[in-house]
Amino acid sequence: MDSKFLKIRNDFPILNQKINNERLVYLDNAATSQKPQAVIDEIVRYYQNDNANTHRSVHTLGERATEEYEAARGKVQRFINAKESREIIFTQGTTDSLNLVASTYGEENISAGDEIVVSYMEHHSNLIPWQQLALRKHAILKYIELTNDGRLDMDDAQKKITDKTKVVAIAHVSNVLGVTNDIKKMAQIAHIHNAVMVIDGAQAVPNQPVDVQALDADFYAFSGHKMLGPMGIGVLYGKNNLLNKMSPYQYGGEMINFVEKYQSTWADIPWKFEAGTQNVAGAIGLGKAIDYLTEIGMQNIANYEQKLVEYALPKLLNIPEITVYGPHSPKLHNGVISFNLKGLHPHDLATALDMDGVAVRAGHHCAQPLMKYLNVVATARASFYIYNTVDDVDQLIYAIQDAKEFFKV
Amino acid sequence: MSLSGLNSLYREVILDHSEHPHHKKNLKQATSKVTLKNPTCGDVINLELNLVDGKIADIGFTGEGCTISQSSASMMTDVVLGKTTEDGLEMAQIFSEMVMGQKRSAADLKKLGDAAILSSVMQFPARIKCATLCWWALRKSLGENVDD
Numbered sequence: 338m339d340s341k342f343l344k345i346r347n348d349f350p351i352l353n354q355k356i357n358n359e360r361l362v363y364l365d366n367a368a369t370s371q372k373p374q375a376v377i378d379e380i381v382r383y384y385q386n387d388n389a390n391t392h393r394s395v396h397t398l399g400e401r402a403t404e405e406y407e408a409a410r411g412k413v414q415r416f417i418n419a420k421e422s423r424e425i426i427f428t429q430g431t432t433d434s435l436n437l438v439a440s441t442y443g444e445e446n447i448s449a450g451d452e453i454v455v456s457y458m459e460h461h462s463n464l465i466p467w468q469q470l471a472l473r474k475h476a477i478l479k480y481i482e483l484t485n486d487g488r489l490d491m492d493d494a495q496k497k498i499t500d501k502t503k504v505v506a507i508a509h510v511s512n513v514l515g516v517t518n519d520i521k522k523m524a525q526i527a528h529i530h531n532a533v534m535v536i537d538g539a540q541a542v543p544n545q546p547v548d549v550q551a552l553d554a555d556f557y558a559f560s561g562h563k564m565l566g567p568m569g570i571g572v573l574y575g576k577n578n579l580l581n582k583m584s585p586y587q588y589g590g591e592m593i594n595f596v597e598k599y600q601s602t603w604a605d606i607p608w609k610f611e612a613g614t615q616n617v618a619g620a621i622g623l624g625k626a627i628d629y630l631t632e633i634g635m636q637n638i639a640n641y642e643q644k645l646v647e648y649a650l651p652k653l654l655n656i657p658e659i660t661v662y663g664p665h666s667p668k669l670h671n672g673v674i675s676f677n678l679k680g681l682h683p684h685d686l687a688t689a690l691d692m693d694g695v696a697v698r699a700g701h702h703c704a705q706p707l708m709k710y711l712n713v714v715a716t717a718r719a720s721f722y723i724y725n726t727v728d729d730v731d732q733l734i735y736a737i738q739d740a741k742e743f744f745k746v
Numbered sequence: 747m748s749l750s751g752l753n754s755l756y757r758e759v760i761l762d763h764s765e766h767p768h769h770k771k772n773l774k775q776a777t778s779k780v781t782l783k784n785p786t787c788g789d790v791i792n793l794e795l796n797l798v799d800g801k802i803a804d805i806g807f808t809g810e811g812c813t814i815s816q817s818s819a820s821m822m823t824d825v826v827l828g829k830t831t832e833d834g835l836e837m838a839q840i841f842s843e844m845v846m847g848q849k850r851s852a853a854d855l856k857k858l859g860d861a862a863i864l865s866s867v868m869q870f871p872a873r874i875k876c877a878t879l880c881w882w883a884l885r886k887s888l889g890e891n892v893d894d
Contacts, residue, residue: 357751682812684787685756688870692751701788708788714810715788743749743756744813 341633342641346724348373359694362729367512367540367673367720368698369562372626376565379625380618391617392591392608406617409624410607416627417557418548419574426580426607427620430571431539432462434558435506437573437610438535439466441583442556443504446533449475452502454532456481456489456518457710458511461703463537463558467506481507483710487514487663494526502532509541509557513702513718514663515646515673517541524553533579539563543722544642544672546635549574561619565626570619573610580606587612638723642672645721649674649730656737658746662711672721675702678737680746683717689743690717693736754866755873756813763817763860768824771806781809782883784875789815793883800830807883812876818864819880825859831888837861838881838888845874 346352349371354361363371383405389398391406407422414422428434443466447453453467457480471478479502482493489507498505505527510517524534533555541547543564549557554574561570575583585592585603592612594602603609630638647667653659658679664670678686687699698718701708708715719733776794783790789811796804805823822841826834840854841861847868855862867877 684812684873684876685814688755688873689749689752692749700786705788739749743752744761 339641339644342723343726345633346726348375349724350374350377352724356694356696357692359692360732362695362725362732364719364721364725364729364733365696365698366543366563366722366725367702367718369568370543370565370722371724372565372567373629375629376567376622376625380567380622383618383621388618390614402617405621405624406615409620412624412627413572416547416631417542417572417574418550420550421577423606424574424577424580426573426575426610427615428558428571428573429569429616430560430562431537431558432571434556434571434573435463435535435537436466437586438556438558438575439470441586442533442579443467443470445584447471447474447476447503450501451476452479452499453477454479454481454494454497454502454505456507457483458487458489458514458516458704458707459506459508460512460537460539461705462539463506463508463535464706467504476503477501480706483514486665486669487511487711488516488669489518489523491519491522494523498526498530498532500530502527502530504535505532506535506537508537508539509547510538510544510671510673511663512540512673513675513704513707513716515670515675516663517545517671520554521552524555528553540673543630545639555579561623561626564623565629566623567619570616570623572623577606580610583610585609585612589613591615633723641723642721643667645725645727645730646670646672646674648727649719649721649733652730652734653737656734656741658741659737662713662716673718674720675716675718677713677716678741678746681740681744683715685744686717686737686740689740690733690736693732693739695733695736697733755870757863757866759860759863760813760817763820764813767807767816767820769806769820769827770808772808773804773806775804776806778887780883780886782879782886784811784815784879786875787812789876789879791815791819791880791883793819793880793887795884795887797831802826802829802831802834807880811879812873814864814867814873814876815879818861818877821859821861821864822880822884825857825861826884833857834884834888835890838885838890841881842878844868845877 387401389402391403410425413425479497482490527534535556538559542559557574562568589612650667660677662675683699773794777797778795781792791809794806807819864877
């Protein structure tokens, strides 16, 4: 299996280059993944052969574009095991998906005094839409605490979620702490109190099998660009009984049924939520990315990344000046590793690593409340994907040692 | 592999200023206090000035940030202390153009003192903001209309 993963790098043309005269080691996958040639080719093929507007053109190209766009929806449905393809709404990305839920379901179901429960590890995209909704509605925003090693405190979740809670919005996988949350359990708690469970799956869907029915998710959001697909395409899954009751998110072409001078009726789901010309090439590119990932197998991907973590985490922890945030046991940690080198700001570290060809993220990772909670200004973050190897980990460790010597920390 | 390319950015004097920043303090008496943040990285600078008769009679800064932002603030406070408002704004302009790679005369660069050494930051576009944050705070402190 591993030998297959060693060859994957060859499918990604961008990785075949030197950065500052060093072999490129791309470890910023939690921000965005690189794209295999197959996905790039698919987008070119669509524009060269089949491009037309969907659902409204009678001609052959229009039929092809519509067919391929809807086929991509079907691929997404099977990939996350949704019951029906109409439960899959194409969006611009996770942020767009979560704003859609807050602006429609949230706007219609939250009143003064109701509670919205999030956690301290939320990305701004699964925080600010709820924070602003709470402000508009005079609702109460509550934060689930974290354990000392950076996992969700499930006991606190039991206390924070009450009969007044209408929405529980939690990340499936943290983009900073490298933990996978027990979403199934969280959904059970939410449902006991008749709250809906909204899941930010941006860091989960690219790296592990996700089954929205098994999780009993009410809404599940993710992005295409973190899972080998193009930027600007994302997905919102919603249970059909919820989606059916919700008002449209945006108004305009394609999302209508009949329009009269002073009133209109809406198209059925999912099209009710897809106003205007959609990112058809993006959806088709995402479909190809799903084909590519499915051929490798999501469980194989999860296992392989776990091996990388088992290799990398002890090596990082072995450097006395390194602090790793989140659990230190590789079993509890996935392929997102945030850390700091004592005495050096993560930006200086990231610039130094870049000189050695290693691309990591440095900053607050769009999680400022979490940074405050951890009592740090910022961290460096290395995040793995299918094309990374133990050689990449070795180059990261070497580059950190290099930076340590250079800055004498 | 080698970090020799870093030598141009992290010169000895820059590391010195970052490790032992000058004027990193709160002022007992200040005519202006300005806080600027770089939202992309979380860097924060609080700059305090005491203007007496149109001159910077005292200056101090606090806050958090990387080597470049800390040393830049330290070098800036060294060079603008005792200068007039006009001189301070002119220096900010020279600094800003210098790090964006625009040519300024040797005489102009000399006005910046140690801070001129940060011209090397233009080779690292992602880090230019780190160097300029304190200078934007100075502009705002000296009454320029600056978006923060």
